[in-house]
């Protein structure tokens with residue numbers, strides 16, 4: 001029996017970058033890892049841009065302004081980057097707030113310049129104390145936030161002000177390791193108030209909407225490394241997604257993803273933008289995709305043809321694993337030798 005997996009894994013007959021008109025690129029784990037560019041990212045993006053793909057660099061991190069993010073990307077050699085090509089969760093939350101609040105409202109800001117700049121651009125007045133009569137509270141990551149700021153937010157929320165958060169990522173990657181992110185600071189305020197913030201960043205859809213509004217595009221493609229934020233968020237927003245293996249989520253994580261939580265495409269890194277993604281065909285324990293062939297003998301997966309890390313090989317592996325999981329409840333282990 002020959003079975004096409006078109007419904008599970010999306011397929012293309014040309015490079016993926018010719019099928020979409022804008023790529024929403026998550027940054028950490030996709031374009032760079034901490035201070036360093038992901039190898040090959042700049043070249044892959046330049047080629048995708050030549051194919052007509054508009055590049056939008058999107059980030060949940062609200063600590064830097066769009067211009068500061070653009071400067072970092074330019075310094076890393078990324079192509080076609082200006083401040084207008086960067087979309088931050090701070091811009092998305094500022095948009096939400098300016099839509100909901102009277103023009104010129106004072107807002108209590110728990111965050112830094114990356115949050116204040118887009119709020120001011122939307123005509124809101126940033127204040128730092130409840131004494132200054134703010135009408136809402138907004139919280140975004142900044143390394144200088146301390147107990148006094150978090151307590152001011154808690155007092156304002158207890159006074160009945162609406163509470164916004166740029167994002168709720170529990171951690172933030174730094175050059176020295178993983179550190180508490182905005183979500184951890186939001187949790188401190190939640191502990192004090194029992195309230196829940198309105199959130200703009202991934203996986204909520206405001207950041208995706210902000211990107212389409214700013215950068216345009218009728219056929220967006222979300223490119224991300226985290227299934228729980230990038231891919232879940234894209235699915236919830238009805239946006240096609242490419243999962244890359246250069247960051248947090250592993251090939252095993254993608255293999256383990258349940259129906260409804262799976263990316264449309266998978267590749268090792270951004271080079272997958274410039275690849276064709278041929279249909280995967282499964283025949284009783286064997287999957288073929290382009291020149292790649294993989295088998296499952298009831299216990300383990302093995303590659304018959306294909307280079308590990310090549311898009312066609314990854315597609316055959318993922319397509320076969322999902323097929324087995326859906327039809328027989330077999331959960332396929334991708335052992336270390338297979339991981340790219």
Ligand SMILES: [Mg+2]
Pocket residue numbers: 026027028029030224225226247
């Ligand atoms: Mg990421």
